Amino acid sequence: MLAYFGPQGTFTEQAARGFASPQQELVPFETVPAALAATRRGETRSACVPVENSVEGAVPATMDALTEGEPLVAVAEAVLPVRFSVLVRPGGEPVRTVASHPHALAQVRHWLAEHLPEAKVVAATSTAAAARAVLNHEFDAAVSAPVAVRHYPLEVLATDVADVRDAKTRFLLLRPPGELPEPTGHDRTSVVCTAADRIGALSELLTELALRGINLTRIESRPTKGRLGEYRFYIDFDGHVAEPRVGDALAALHRHCPHTRFLGSYPKAEPGGAVAGNEEFVAAADWVDAVRRGQGA
Ligand SMILES: O=C(O)C(=O)C[C@]1(C(=O)O)C=C[C@@H](O)C=C1
Numbered sequence: 001m002l003a004y005f006g007p008q009g010t011f012t013e014q015a016a017r018g019f020a021s022p023q024q025e026l027v028p029f030e031t032v033p034a035a036l037a038a039t040r041r042g043e044t045r046s047a048c049v050p051v052e053n054s055v056e057g058a059v060p061a062t063m064d065a066l067t068e069g070e071p072l073v074a075v076a077e078a079v080l081p082v083r084f085s086v087l088v089r090p091g092g093e094p095v096r097t098v099a100s101h102p103h104a105l106a107q108v109r110h111w112l113a114e115h116l117p118e119a120k121v122v123a124a125t126s127t128a129a130a131a132r133a134v135l136n137h138e139f140d141a142a143v144s145a146p147v148a149v150r151h152y153p154l155e156v157l158a159t160d161v162a163d164v165r166d167a168k169t170r171f172l173l174l175r176p177p178g179e180l181p182e183p184t185g186h187d188r189t190s191v192v193c194t195a196a197d198r199i200g201a202l203s204e205l206l207t208e209l210a211l212r213g214i215n216l217t218r219i220e221s222r223p224t225k226g227r228l229g230e231y232r233f234y235i236d237f238d239g240h241v242a243e244p245r246v247g248d249a250l251a252a253l254h255r256h257c258p259h260t261r262f263l264g265s266y267p268k269a270e271p272g273g274a275v276a277g278n279e280e281f282v283a284a285a286d287w288v289d290a291v292r293r294g295q296g297a
Contacts, residue, residue: 001025002173003035003044009128009148015078015171016048030125032061033068039174040070047072052170053082055163056106058220062172063234066263067192067222072174074190074264075181079170084108084161085146086116087131087154093140095119095157099130100143103169108143110163116141128152170269181266183240188217190236190263193253194224201256202233208252209237212245212281240265245281 006028124130130142290296
């Protein structure tokens, strides 16, 4: 079974369908933490959740849920194009309230100001939960994934709604730690580190990557929720933990931050990124091995 951030008709469900095997059952959960908790309890083999949007940035619920509780490790990612439909009940009632997931609302702010300026904008737990609520007469319109109309008998007021063209959201497939995906030569590694509160602490972490020719693809911070000013850093970079230089960099991050949590090494969904040669790191490690065995100098 595969848990996903639902209910039926979310963007996350579409990403989950891409991950699922043909016989695998998909189970919706109303929140990201609930989907991850089901996987932690072993009720589902894996969970699919959104992690980052090209317009609105990180999904805080996912970031927090990945650091709280038992570790989960990403084994795959998917990137989906994001365009919204505005759904209403049939009958042409005036739209006084419009609901959606906060990330979706942030991506259609200008459209709403122009086309539904009088409508009160309300946050819902997901784009599909907003559509369901419209059906239940809780709100008048929902900003949803186009597929939501297949699940909720609503009318489409507008399609292709987006302030920024070509917006994309990245999703992760997470499992309890186990066998890692094989390196493909086009992988991403994700970690979260709590940097010490002292001068240069963050720059030391990033230098460990730069020194090994590792391309940083994302860095986000979230408060630890403990002391004011104490932050966790979510760091994504190119490469797989099986590669010597990535393993070496992870060990260095762990030396700086003993509470480093490994969030996975998995194939990147999209091409691109600076790929530096790994050969010199392999050759250097072989040389050190030879020196240790007394067969090199
Ligand atoms: O509500 C949904 O449909 C989701 O899958 C969540 C989510 C998000 O968290 O960003 C996913 C993609 C869109 O960017 C808007 C909402």
